[in-house]
Amino acid sequence: MDKFVIKGGRPLTGSIPASGSKNSALPALAAALLTAEPVILRRIPAVRDIRTMQRLLIDIGSTVEVTPDYVRLDTREITSPEAPYELVKTMRASSLVLGPLAARAGRARVSLPGGCAIGARPIDLHIAGLEALGARINQSHGYVEAEAPGGLRGARIHFDKITVTGTEDLMMAATLASGETVLENAAQEPEVKDLADLLTKMGAKIEGAGTSTIRIEGVKKLGGADHTIIGDRIEAGTFLVAGAITNGDLTVTDCPVEHLGALIVKLRQAGVEVTEDGSSLRVRVSGPVRSVDITTEEYPGFATDLQAQYMALMTQAEGIAIVTETIFENRFMHAQELARMGANIRLDGRRAIVAGPRELTGAGVIASDLRASASLVLAGLAAHGETVIDRVYHIDRGYERIEEKLARAGAEIERVD
Numbered sequence: 001m002d003k004f005v006i007k008g009g010r011p012l013t014g015s016i017p018a019s020g021s022k023n024s025a026l027p028a029l030a031a032a033l034l035t036a037e038p039v040i041l042r043r044i045p046a047v048r049d050i051r052t053m054q055r056l057l058i059d060i061g062s063t064v065e066v067t068p069d070y071v072r073l074d075t076r077e078i079t080s081p082e083a084p085y086e087l088v089k090t091m092r093a094s095s096l097v098l099g100p101l102a103a104r105a106g107r108a109r110v111s112l113p114g115g116c117a118i119g120a121r122p123i124d125l126h127i128a129g130l131e132a133l134g135a136r137i138n139q140s141h142g143y144v145e146a147e148a149p150g151g152l153r154g155a156r157i158h159f160d161k162i163t164v165t166g167t168e169d170l171m172m173a174a175t176l177a178s179g180e181t182v183l184e185n186a187a188q189e190p191e192v193k194d195l196a197d198l199l200t201k202m203g204a205k206i207e208g209a210g211t212s213t214i215r216i217e218g219v220k221k222l223g224g225a226d227h228t229i230i231g232d233r234i235e236a237g238t239f240l241v242a243g244a245i246t247n248g249d250l251t252v253t254d255c256p257v258e259h260l261g262a263l264i265v266k267l268r269q270a271g272v273e274v275t276e277d278g279s280s281l282r283v284r285v286s287g288p289v290r291s292v293d294i295t296t297e298e299y300p301g302f303a304t305d306l307q308a309q310y311m312a313l314m315t316q317a318e319g320i321a322i323v324t325e326t327i328f329e330n331r332f333m334h335a336q337e338l339a340r341m342g343a344n345i346r347l348d349g350r351r352a353i354v355a356g357p358r359e360l361t362g363a364g365v366i367a368s369d370l371r372a373s374a375s376l377v378l379a380g381l382a383a384h385g386e387t388v389i390d391r392v393y394h395i396d397r398g399y400e401r402i403e404e405k406l407a408r409a410g411a412e413i414e415r416v417d
């Protein structure tokens with residue numbers, strides 16, 4: 001199993017390009033199931049979760065051609081409308097095929113995702129939404145089966161809780177339902193808007209994506225499309241924090257600047273200089289970083305997927321920072337590992353109280369989930385001495401060759417088998 005070995009203490013300089021968004025690519029790949037015509041997707045990041053989704057689509061009946069410039073999907077026929085436990089247990093986003101399969105094939109059998117390191121994360125809102133669209137739902141043996149032999153029909157769906165993939169799943173299903181669907185209290189994440197842009201290119205009728213109310217007028221069938229997905233705001237945000245925590249001078253290029261508003265505001269409040277230049281963001285630190293509180297929220301609030309990275313930065317900041325996590329009930333696994341490196345963090349339910357600055361020293365640490373592992377890499381870059389991060393397969397799920405990108409900016413980081 002791979003590990004990262006990091007020798008810390010070097011300021012990052014130069015520039016790092018952002019990749020395409022993992023959380024935009026996953027629903028976009030699933031959307032190809034909605035049409036019998038080819039869909040071409042560009043800027044798809046080469047990360048493990050994408051490969052898992054591609055394998056799932058092949059099992060379902062798609063032909064998947066991967067080239068350096070694009071991924072071409074062709075699903076003339078859905079031969080097996082199923083997402084098996086073996087795949088879903090490795091990536092819960094597999095449940096994004098539920099809506100497209102029910103809409104296109106009139107039947108879907110998808111394994112329920114089960115627990116996750118960061119929280120319970122049920123898909124009850126996906127299932128309730130499909131039921132509202134007229135599907136007959138049966139749950140047994142760890143699977144949910146949705147049947148709609150006569151096709152889905154439009155409905156008004158109010159989400160009790162804002163859910164990103166729930167919004168995406170039901171938006172996709174509604175594109176082929178008869179009549180109008182209204183999604184209320186929908187997620188407004190940029191990835192939802194990007195998916196709607198792709199679906200619209202495929203011939204779907206969607207209004208209001210990116211707002212809390214989305215209207216979808218169903219159509220008989222969808223066509224193919226050629227779509228370039230958006231840049232990865234979470235990967236880009238991770239690199240911005242890497243530049244700040246190492247007192248560096250780092251520019252992130254091809255960056256979705258407009259999707260990083262909440263992080264930019266907090267970095268500036270903390271005394272980090274952030275300069276926007278077209279699709280580039282440059283961070284520089286010229287004085288002590290100050291402690292600033294954050295509360296994670298749905299977009300456009302502070303992203304929960306940047307909470308762990310931001311906490312690592314606050315261990316180096318002057319003062320007390322309170323980090324409040326409102327989206328997931330168990331997303332502080334990184335705090336104990338940061339404490340092993342010398343950080344002063346006290347957990348109090350959904351709040352973490354971070355006292356700084358504390359010198360971090362290199363240590364052996366274990367990654368527990370994707371973003372927690374990113375925060376350990378950042379801490380290792382700032383620490384004195386050597387840090388060894390175990391289970392980096394977590395980070396490979398969502399970061400494309402992160403060690404190469406960081407090394408290009410001067411980091412001393414190595415992947416060892």
Ligand code: EPZ
Pocket residue numbers: 023026093119120121122123124125126127161162163164165166304305327328329370371398
């Ligand atoms: C998406 O997950 C992202 N994943 C997550 O990124 C991200 O953390 C999350 O949105 C929040 O921004 C992808 O886009 C593939 P939710 P998702 O449904 O859609 C509860 C990363 O690091 N809920 O918006 O699964 C749920 O338990 C990953 O890249 C229900 O109760 O998250 C949570 O508390 C991690 N019932 C809250 O809603 C449901 O049916 C928000 O979850 C659905 C969700």
